Amino acid sequence: xxxxxxxxxxxxxxxxxxxxxxxxxxxxxxxxxxxxxxxxxxxxxxxxxxxxxxxxxxxxxxxxxxxxxxxxxxxxxxxxxxxxxxxxxxxxxxxxxxxxxxxxxxxxxxxxxxxxxxxxxxxxxxxxxxxxxxxxxxxxxxxxxxxxxxxxxxxxxxxxxxxxxxxxxxxxxxxxxxxxxxxxxxxxxxxxxxxxxxxxxxxxxxxxxxxxxxxxxxxxxxxxxxxxxxxxxxxxxxxxxxxxxxxxxxxxxxxxxxxxxxxxxxxxxxxxxxxxxxxxxxxxxxxxxxxxxxxxxxxxx
Numbered sequence: 001x002x003x004x005x006x007x008x009x010x011x012x013x014x015x016x017x018x019x020x021x022x023x024x025x026x027x028x029x030x031x032x033x034x035x036x037x038x039x040x041x042x043x044x045x046x047x048x049x050x051x052x053x054x055x056x057x058x059x060x061x062x063x064x065x066x067x068x069x070x071x072x073x074x075x076x077x078x079x080x081x082x083x084x085x086x087x088x089x090x091x092x093x094x095x096x097x098x099x100x101x102x103x104x105x106x107x108x109x110x111x112x113x114x115x116x117x118x119x120x121x122x123x124x125x126x127x128x129x130x131x132x133x134x135x136x137x138x139x140x141x142x143x144x145x146x147x148x149x150x151x152x153x154x155x156x157x158x159x160x161x162x163x164x165x166x167x168x169x170x171x172x173x174x175x176x177x178x179x180x181x182x183x184x185x186x187x188x189x190x191x192x193x194x195x196x197x198x199x200x201x202x203x204x205x206x207x208x209x210x211x212x213x214x215x216x217x218x219x220x221x222x223x224x225x226x227x228x229x230x231x232x233x234x235x236x237x238x239x240x241x242x243x244x245x246x247x248x249x250x251x252x253x254x255x256x257x258x259x260x261x262x263x264x265x266x267x268x269x270x271x272x273x274x275x276x277x278x279x280x281x282x283x284x285x286x287x288x289x290x291x292x293x294x295x296x297x298x299x300x301x
Contacts, residue, residue, distance in 0.1 A: 005204070008154075013062060015253075019257050023259055024052060029269075032271050032272075042073045045070075045073060045077060052280075063084075089130065094131065096230070103138065104141070111145070116132055116149035134158070134160070136159050137160075151196050154204070159208065161220060164232045183219070186224050190225075209231060211240060212243075213243075214240065217231075221248075229249075230258060231256065262283065
């Protein structure tokens, strides 16, 4: 295992930069018109990603790339994703790939090789992330190839637990026996995390729990004392910043807050790139102040 482990990255970067995760979901109608390609192609992606990373490296400790947005642009999108992931990791940012992969047997192993295996250990190196979001709904056995990468290479996982979308409760809030489905997932995350410790008080196996369900989040945090929670939902999804006090535990780094459109969307596409960079940094400062003002659950208990 290399010295670059997910838990070490989280502990160091939260201390230096705070809990915000920059979510990059490239969509041309949301970016300044100056990036508009002349030929209708997708060359704008590389220019846009280079600009965003230049504006935020040294100010944000984490970046989350939503793979679907890159896949939608075909080979140009995948090339741009690889470029951006490599640049962000080289700059010391913790790189999360939001791909929500999950499958059986050799297919799960192939996903783990694609996203969590270093090139010198048999991976391609093109899409190597520090942490990957995964879907556990096909059962614990489907997680094992990803967990092997956690143990061997110091990687991290975020397992879907109680998500931020409006329909999440249809399954995740259902009772199975005398337990909610999300509670069973939280128990699973805690159990498998104990087998993957990275010399840290934080578990490398974390949970995705949305800020749109604060009561569920409060209950689940108690079941996940050492887990890092990735808490999406602030902004357009309607999550309340006050809900963070239910999700932040007692350990530095045990909560990460991804924000994408709330940081990067350009409502006025005629904005100059200089003003766009100022806008991004102003929004970032405001978000940092908002999140820092939310007390932890332990402080309010």
